[in-house]
Amino acid sequence: xxxxxxxxxxxxxxxxxxxxxxxxxxxxxxxxxxxxxxxxxxxxxxxxxxxxxxxxxxxxxxxxxxxxxxxxxxxxxxxxxxxxxxxxxxxxxxxxxxxxxxxxxxxxxxxxxxxxxxxxxxxxxxxxxxxxxxxxxxxxxxxxxxxxxxxxxxxxxxxxxxxxxxxxxxxxxxxxxxxxxxxxxxxx
Numbered sequence: 001x002x003x004x005x006x007x008x009x010x011x012x013x014x015x016x017x018x019x020x021x022x023x024x025x026x027x028x029x030x031x032x033x034x035x036x037x038x039x040x041x042x043x044x045x046x047x048x049x050x051x052x053x054x055x056x057x058x059x060x061x062x063x064x065x066x067x068x069x070x071x072x073x074x075x076x077x078x079x080x081x082x083x084x085x086x087x088x089x090x091x092x093x094x095x096x097x098x099x100x101x102x103x104x105x106x107x108x109x110x111x112x113x114x115x116x117x118x119x120x121x122x123x124x125x126x127x128x129x130x131x132x133x134x135x136x137x138x139x140x141x142x143x144x145x146x147x148x149x150x151x152x153x154x155x156x157x158x159x160x161x162x163x164x165x166x167x168x169x170x171x172x173x174x175x176x177x178x179x180x181x182x183x184x185x186x187x188x
Contacts, residue, residue, distance in 0.1 A: 030166040034150060041173050042146050043138060048169040049153035050090055050134045053127040056156045057086045060124045070118040072108075079108055081118070086128060089135040098139050106132055126155040 028036070034045060061068060061083040068081035085105050092099045110132065112118035113125065120128060130152035136142040137149065154162040 030163050030170065031147070031150075033170050034146075034166065037170065037173070041170075041177065044173045044177070045166075045169045046134050046137070046146070046149045046153070047090070047094060048172065049150060049165065050093070050127075050131050052165065052169075053130050053153045053156040054086060054090060056123050056127045057131070060120065070112055072112055072117050073115055079112065081109060085109070086131040089131050089139075093131070093135045093138040096138055098135075102135055103140060106135075123156045126152045130156065 034042065037045065061081070068083060069078055070081070071078050082105055085102070088100045089102045089106070092102050109118060109128075113120075113128075119125075130149055133144045133149050133152065137144040150166065154165060157165060
C-alpha cells in the first residue's frame with residue numbers, strides 16, 4: 001500500500017491519518033526524566049541503583065578478607081575493611097535510620113580513601129561511595145545531591161549500560177507506583 005493510499009484508506013471508521021503522536025517524555029533524556037520524579041520516586045531509583053551496585057562490592061570482597069587491610073598514614077595504625085558495611089548501609093538507607101552505627105563505621109575507610117591509604121578498583125570504589133551517600137541522604141538526612149548518587153551507582157557498570165540501567169530503574173518505579181499521584185512529579 002502506498003503512503004497516499006494508507007492515508008486515505010478506510011479502516012472501518014472513515015478516512016484515517018497515521019498518528020504522529022510522540023510523548024514528551026520519550027524526548028527527554030534519562031537524567032531529565034529522573035529530575036522530573038518526585039522525592040519518593042527518586043529515593044526508590046537511588047535504592048534500586050545502589051542495590052544493583054552492591055554485588056560489585058560483594059564480588060570484590062569475597063575471599064579477600066585477609067587482604068582488605070590498610071595502614072593509615074597519619075598514625076600508622078593497621079585497619080581491616082568492614083566488608084559488611086555497604087550491605088548494612090543500604091539496609092539502613094531503606095529503613096531510613098542508622099541501624100548499625102553505619103556513620104561511625106564509615107568514618108575511617110572514607111578518610112583512608114581520601115588520604116590514599118586505601119584503594120579499590122574504580123567500580124568497587126564507586127559502589128562503596130554510592131551506597132555511603134545513599135545512606136547519608138536517607139538514613140541521616142544529609143543534603144546529598146540526587147544526581148551524585150545516580151552518577152556513582154551507574155559508574156560501577158560499563159558506560160554503555162548507564163542509560164538502560166537508569167531508564168529501567170525509572171520505569172520500574174513508575175510501574176510499581178502508578179496511581180500514586182502525590183509523587184508523580186511536575187508536569188511540563
